[in-house]
Amino acid sequence: MSEIDRRFTDFMTAWLEGAQPDRDSVMSGLDEQGQAELADMIDAFTDQNEWLEGGQVDREEFLAALATDPLLQRIGRAAAGISGTWPAMLPRLRERARLDRESLAPLLADRLGNPEGAEKIADYYHRMEWGDLPAEGVSDTVLAAIADLLDTTAEDLRDSGQADPPGGMEAGESSSAQADPTAVELVFTRTATGKQSPGVGEHRGDLPDPGDWDETDRLFLGG
Amino acid sequence: MPRRQPAIDSSLIASLDPEQLFECLLLARDRDDGDVASECAQVFAFRIKPQLTRWARKRLPEEAVGEVVDEAIERVVGSSMKASTRFRGETLPELFAWVYRILRNTTADHFRRIGKPAEHGLTIESLDGAPGEDGDSARSITDEEDGYARVEIEMVTEQVLAGLSPDHREVVQLAVHQDLASAEVADRTGKTVANVDQIKSRYRRDLRSALEATGTAATGSGAVPPAQATGPTAGHD
Numbered sequence: 222m223s224e225i226d227r228r229f230t231d232f233m234t235a236w237l238e239g240a241q242p243d244r245d246s247v248m249s250g251l252d253e254q255g256q257a258e259l260a261d262m263i264d265a266f267t268d269q270n271e272w273l274e275g276g277q278v279d280r281e282e283f284l285a286a287l288a289t290d291p292l293l294q295r296i297g298r299a300a301a302g303i304s305g306t307w308p309a310m311l312p313r314l315r316e317r318a319r320l321d322r323e324s325l326a327p328l329l330a331d332r333l334g335n336p337e338g339a340e341k342i343a344d345y346y347h348r349m350e351w352g353d354l355p356a357e358g359v360s361d362t363v364l365a366a367i368a369d370l371l372d373t374t375a376e377d378l379r380d381s382g383q384a385d386p387p388g389g390m391e392a393g394e395s396s397s398a399q400a401d402p403t404a405v406e407l408v409f410t411r412t413a414t415g416k417q418s419p420g421v422g423e424h425r426g427d428l429p430d431p432g433d434w435d436e437t438d439r440l441f442l443g444g
Numbered sequence: 445m446p447r448r449q450p451a452i453d454s455s456l457i458a459s460l461d462p463e464q465l466f467e468c469l470l471l472a473r474d475r476d477d478g479d480v481a482s483e484c485a486q487v488f489a490f491r492i493k494p495q496l497t498r499w500a501r502k503r504l505p506e507e508a509v510g511e512v513v514d515e516a517i518e519r520v521v522g523s524s525m526k527a528s529t530r531f532r533g534e535t536l537p538e539l540f541a542w543v544y545r546i547l548r549n550t551t552a553d554h555f556r557r558i559g560k561p562a563e564h565g566l567t568i569e570s571l572d573g574a575p576g577e578d579g580d581s582a583r584s585i586t587d588e589e590d591g592y593a594r595v596e597i598e599m600v601t602e603q604v605l606a607g608l609s610p611d612h613r614e615v616v617q618l619a620v621h622q623d624l625a626s627a628e629v630a631d632r633t634g635k636t637v638a639n640v641d642q643i644k645s646r647y648r649r650d651l652r653s654a655l656e657a658t659g660t661a662a663t664g665s666g667a668v669p670p671a672q673a674t675g676p677t678a679g680h681d
Contacts (some may be wrong), residue, residue, distance in 0.1 A: 232537075257610050265499050292518075299525075310518055387474075387476040408453075
């Protein structure tokens with residue numbers, strides 16, 4: 222933790238406990254840049270902080286936002302998927318480049334030297350945006366081509382595709398011990414009357430076996 | 445990850461505070477529960493987005509706010525899906541500091557991206573519209589041409605910016621490095637147009653002097669890099 226982060230957390234912890242921490246003291250010894258940064262953090266935290274207000278999220282407001290804010294849908298796909306944050310990152314970059322998915326696929330196929338394979342490449346790209354394609358199987362060649370089209374770097378794409386594989390923990394275990402275990406554990410209790418959670422996206426069918434791969438399959442599945 | 449599980453009670457997720465939502469997201473992925481992971485991430489994003497947006501609106505042109513905030517949230521969720529980068533604190537202030545750091549890095553990356561060299565950069569001569577003292581025409585530095593000079597220019601620019609007061613720095617970032625009109629900068633910052641012009645002029649003069657002192661300007665090169673936001677730079681936190 223940086224010095225500024227440490228001072229910030231100490232200050233805010235005292236503030237949340239009802240103490241009246243002194244801003245001048247917490248700034249003492251920092252250069253002008255550090256003071257500005259720390260002040261910025263303190264102000265941002267205390268200024269109209271919905272986090273501090275707590276309480277139940279308004280379900281209707283949340284569902285309305287889910288229907289209208291693409292980020293929420295994409296983040297959901299990313300969190301539930303196997304492609305890191307590609308479900309959020311790729312559409313965002315594509316929109317910045319003013320490219321719809323239908324336009325991008327043939328361009329990507331051209332860059333991969335396989336214009337005839339545009340349809341299959343489009344399907345694989347769709348899976349990347351849907352979080353259905355194992356990120357580790359996508360080759361550097363494909364990432365470089367996509368990076369070129371979307372004005373980013375293959376390294377950033379590779380990093381964004383990385384995520385620890387889901388699974389590997391038994392019910393009852395916890396990856397950390399911070400939050401109230403009762404409240405969090407209750408979430409995993411299935412009830413017959415509970416509403417279906419917002420859809421993450423349909424699974425788009427099985428991937429071909431390695432023995433059946435063509436060159437396009439190898440580019441998107443072979444790593 | 446399995447996505448067809450018996451329905452969960454979404455009101456339970458809606459009742460979690462940000463720390464709990466984060467914990468729930470991590471736990472859901474660890475347990476390979478796609479439905480819960482998805483909803484936890486969505487509710488977490490829904491909860492934090494307004495505050496991050498307010499912070500970004502004070503520092504970015506309106507048309508950039510949405511993308512920068514979305515990218516920051518994306519990085520927060522992405523970092524949480526890797527053991528090497530996930531949040532490891534224990535308190536709400538620590539969580540906030542971690543998210544805030546990612547937002548600042550994302551903002552810095554945005555400024556860096558929009559201020560790319562060559563065709564997007566400013567030359568020293570373009571600071572005040574006059575030809576250089578030595579009469580040479582200006583040229584922009586590209587990374588390929590003179591990486592060392594570019595680094596030196598960036599350092600000098602950062603030093604000059606660091607010497608400004610926070611509100612003067614804001615004016616410079618909006619007016620000089622984001623190329624907004626003085627009237628718009630005045631509107632955003634609450635200053636008069638005359639004051640904005642004065643701050644711009646003083647910055648350009650100080651920057652020119654500083655660059656000339658390093659000898660960079662004398663070579664005839666002088667791409668002015670974008671203002672660097674303070675704090676750690678690119679990448680996930």
